Amino acid sequence: xxxxxxxIILLAVVLIPLLLSFYSSFTPYKxxxxxxxxxxxxxxxxxxxxGDVNFWLAFGRTVLLLTIALNLEMLLGLGxxxxxNRVTWGQRGLRTIMMFPMMFSPILVGFxxxxxxxxxxxxxxxxxxxxxxxDQAIPWLVDGKLAMFSIIFAExxxxxxxxxxxxxxGLFAIPKDPLEAAKVDGCTPWQSFRHIxxxxxxxxxxxxxxxxxxxxxxxYDIVKIxxxxxxxxxxxxxxxxxxxxxxxxxxxGLANAMxxxxxxxAVFFTVYFFRKLSSARATLGFDT
Amino acid sequence: xxxxxxxxxxxxxxxxGHLFLLFIAMSIICLPGLWIxxxxxxxxxxxxxxxxxxxxxxxxxxxxxxxxxxVGQGGIPVGRYFMNSLxxxxxxxxxxxxxxxxxxxxxxxxxxxGKSVIFVTFMLTRAVPGVALSLPLFxxxxxxxxxxxxxxxxxxxxxxxxxxxxxxIDGFFRQVxxxxxxxxxxxxxTRWQAFWxxxxxxxxxxxxxxxxxxxxxxxNEYALASQLTRSVFSKTMPVGLLDFTSxxxxxxxxxxxxxxxxxxxxxxxTFIVQKHLISGLTFGGIKG
Numbered sequence: 001x002x003x004x005x006x007x008i009i010l011l012a013v014v015l016i017p018l019l020l021s022f023y024s025s026f027t028p029y030k031x032x033x034x035x036x037x038x039x040x041x042x043x044x045x046x047x048x049x050x051g052d053v054n055f056w057l058a059f060g061r062t063v064l065l066l067t068i069a070l071n072l073e074m075l076l077g078l079g080x081x082x083x084x085n086r087v088t089w090g091q092r093g094l095r096t097i098m099m100f101p102m103m104f105s106p107i108l109v110g111f112x113x114x115x116x117x118x119x120x121x122x123x124x125x126x127x128x129x130x131x132x133x134x135d136q137a138i139p140w141l142v143d144g145k146l147a148m149f150s151i152i153f154a155e156x157x158x159x160x161x162x163x164x165x166x167x168x169x170g171l172f173a174i175p176k177d178p179l180e181a182a183k184v185d186g187c188t189p190w191q192s193f194r195h196i197x198x199x200x201x202x203x204x205x206x207x208x209x210x211x212x213x214x215x216x217x218x219x220y221d222i223v224k225i226x227x228x229x230x231x232x233x234x235x236x237x238x239x240x241x242x243x244x245x246x247x248x249x250x251x252x253g254l255a256n257a258m259x260x261x262x263x264x265x266a267v268f269f270t271v272y273f274f275r276k277l278s279s280a281r282a283t284l285g286f287d288t
Numbered sequence: 289x290x291x292x293x294x295x296x297x298x299x300x301x302x303x304x305g306h307l308f309l310l311f312i313a314m315s316i317i318c319l320p321g322l323w324i325x326x327x328x329x330x331x332x333x334x335x336x337x338x339x340x341x342x343x344x345x346x347x348x349x350x351x352x353x354x355x356x357x358x359v360g361q362g363g364i365p366v367g368r369y370f371m372n373s374l375x376x377x378x379x380x381x382x383x384x385x386x387x388x389x390x391x392x393x394x395x396x397x398x399x400x401x402g403k404s405v406i407f408v409t410f411m412l413t414r415a416v417p418g419v420a421l422s423l424p425l426f427x428x429x430x431x432x433x434x435x436x437x438x439x440x441x442x443x444x445x446x447x448x449x450x451x452x453x454x455x456x457i458d459g460f461f462r463q464v465x466x467x468x469x470x471x472x473x474x475x476x477x478t479r480w481q482a483f484w485x486x487x488x489x490x491x492x493x494x495x496x497x498x499x500x501x502x503x504x505x506x507x508n509e510y511a512l513a514s515q516l517t518r519s520v521f522s523k524t525m526p527v528g529l530l531d532f533t534s535x536x537x538x539x540x541x542x543x544x545x546x547x548x549x550x551x552x553x554x555x556x557x558t559f560i561v562q563k564h565l566i567s568g569l570t571f572g573g574i575k576g
Contacts, residue, residue: 247515
């Protein structure tokens with residue numbers, strides 16, 4: 001009974017539109033010609049996508065970006081959490097600073113790094129030139145590979161703090177006895193980290209991953225403002241491609257078919273991490 | 289003696305390295321934001337200067353004045369955007385909280401069939417990428433005539449915030465011992481009274497932090513807002529940020545000023561909520 005409002009609103013705003021988009025992905029629907037919504041063309045859009053090089057490139061790039069970004073965020077978050085955990089004074093202040101990137105809107109993060117990596121007036125190039133490391137402007141956002149690097153940098157900057165904060169919370173919660181016992185038994189710091197600290201932290205890492213996986217498409221905002229998929233589609237991700245096909249080319253049917261690819265991707269990440277989370281929980285003996 | 293000295297040296301070395309790494313990490317977290325704040329106070333000439341000006345010669349409120357000035361002088365209707373953002377975020381947060389309190393309570397206190405399936409389905413609706421969802425919503429909203437209205441966006445944000453808020457609030461209600469409400473019921477309270485007089489006050493702080501999290505999500509959202517808003521009547525601040533970019537030029541200073549305006553409310557709210565937020569996320573995940 002109490003769940004009814006939540007179910008109704010999610011049905012109305014998420015599930016029914018998704019059904020509509022699923023239907024329209026089987027039509028040649030174009031925004032400019034509304035009557036095309038009623039023409040059934042079967043799996044034509046999907047066949048077209050399967051043979052579309054741009055789509056597969058964008059798809060691969062998205063998976064690559066997510067893999068690199070999530071792994072880097074996890075490692076850096078672990079590193080920062082361990083560093084902050086060892087600090088003896090001013091820890092509260094440091095924790096507050098760590099939350100800094102979390103309050104930034106993704107679109108703001110994108111803009112901020114667009115400015116910082118700007119080849120003409122950006123902070124990075126200004127610094128490199130003033131220090132004499134490089135005498136010419138490095139085209140951070142114009143060169144395809146560098147643009148991808150810049151985007152990953154922005155994404156990692158934005159999301160590492162979630163990992164760092166949750167892992168830090170995990171470090172606080174570790175019972176001290178096993179660590180002391182390990183020390184008495186002559187374990188090296190690395191051994192006790194590897195066999196005691198890390199297994200205990202795993203659920204916290206998976207919580208962070210699960211929370212992140214609910215929101216992987218946030219990178220859209222960053223890419224949208226930093227490069228908008230350019231230069232020459234070098235940083236085109238699945239999400240920017242969907243937006244372009246749907247709104248700029250007005251091919252809604254095709255865009256919805258792509259949308260389903262992105263939804264499946266998101267669902268895959270979410271289910272995967274939530275399962276990891278519950279199995280990590282089970283090994284630690286928390287009941288569900 | 290010699291060994292002792294070696295050990296001491298090694299310890300100093302580690303301590304120095306530790307502080308150094310910490311310093312680097314914190315600078316990378318802080319610098320981009322500070323750079324934006326600094327540039328919002330610098331005249332455009334100085335931002336564009338080559339070679340770069342590192343120590344600002346003069347600080348001015350030029351960009352802030354232009355931003356709030358009339359539209360003709362390069363200003364954008366920031367006041368309107370701010371109000372739009374505020375109205376939409378606040379309303380959607382309040383509604384989402386009511387829905388999520390009911391839902392979270394149901395998950396924490398009752399056993400019913402298909403509980404975990406419903407929970408996972410809720411989470412999956414949150415994982416749908418904004419761009420993919422915006423396509424069908426655009427079609428539906430255009431048919432209903434609620435594109436470019438506050439109502440449309442509020443509806444979307446309520447649906448977006450409900451699943452995650454349920455997760456958080458569920459965690460907070462679980463922390464309240466069941467016996468507390470049962471004791472109240474034995475003393476003659478109805479279930480409803482027991483909820484309002486006993487369980488709600490205990491979980492209040494947690495609910496407040498879930499509310500702030502929901503507020504920030506709506507405040508920062510771009511992917512959906514950019515498609516579902518068209519004019520000054522409903523554009524939110526993240527969408528307004530793009531008003532500063534034209535085809536070839538970007539008004540960096542103006543954008544920085546708006547960015548600062550956007551980040552201030554988020555900053556304040558995050559500071560208020562930080563402690564509860566972390567415990568909410570970890571509790572919800574570990575014991576959920």
